[in-house]
Amino acid sequence: MENLGERSHQNQIDSDEQPTPYAESIFYYFAYGSCMCPVDLKRSLGEITHPYVIGAGTLKSYRLGFYRYSTIRKCGVLDVVKDSNSSVKGVLYQLPLRLSDKLDRREDVPKGGYRREIVEIKCQDKIYKNVRTYVVVNKSPQEIAPNDWYFNVVLRGAITCGLPEEYCWNLFNHMYQLQQQQKQQKQMTQPA
Numbered sequence: 001m002e003n004l005g006e007r008s009h010q011n012q013i014d015s016d017e018q019p020t021p022y023a024e025s026i027f028y029y030f031a032y033g034s035c036m037c038p039v040d041l042k043r044s045l046g047e048i049t050h051p052y053v054i055g056a057g058t059l060k061s062y063r064l065g066f067y068r069y070s071t072i073r074k075c076g077v078l079d080v081v082k083d084s085n086s087s088v089k090g091v092l093y094q095l096p097l098r099l100s101d102k103l104d105r106r107e108d109v110p111k112g113g114y115r116r117e118i119v120e121i122k123c124q125d126k127i128y129k130n131v132r133t134y135v136v137v138n139k140s141p142q143e144i145a146p147n148d149w150y151f152n153v154v155l156r157g158a159i160t161c162g163l164p165e166e167y168c169w170n171l172f173n174h175m176y177q178l179q180q181q182q183k184q185q186k187q188m189t190q191p192a
Contacts, residue, residue, distance in 0.1 A: 026097060028121070067143060075144065158171055
């Protein structure tokens with residue numbers, strides 16, 4: 001029996017046909033931070049999200065950075081910024097439209113934390129257009145280190161969803177370097 005989600009997904013990619021009336025409306029979402037981890041995404045969306053994973057994807061002409069401090073997570077959190085010489089790996093989801101508002105709340109859209117950005121994603125040798133991702137509204141001038149919890153959630157999502165090993169190592173090293181810089185800065189500012 002054909003999976004309705006897959007059928008709706010194929011219609012969105014391969015033709016201009018409208019999905020059949022019994023198929024649930026969907027939207028594409030590209031996650032590059034903690035939302036790459038389906039377990040963490042489930043926490044805020046209230047349902048299992050692993051079945052909605054299409055696969056590892058690439059966002060061209062952007063780069064990752066920790067340009068926002070999350071008061072909830074108490075650390076720096078990921079953002080993407082335009083950079084024609086870079087690309088960002090992440091996870092492409094096909095989510096039911098009914099989860100859209102919950103995702104916006106998770107990304108702090110109502111309070112101006114992030115805003116939606118529509119991008120193109122390459123995934124499994126296909127180009128997906130009109131994909132939603134989120135970018136920080138008021139960016140910090142310098143990167144802010146993640147805490148260990150956020151570090152682990154991001155890395156777990158990247159590995160679980162099959163991002164390339166080299167990319168995972170680069171992500172690990174970037175987060176580790178930010179943490180080391182933060183430790184050095186704290187040591188320099190503490191009285192002897």
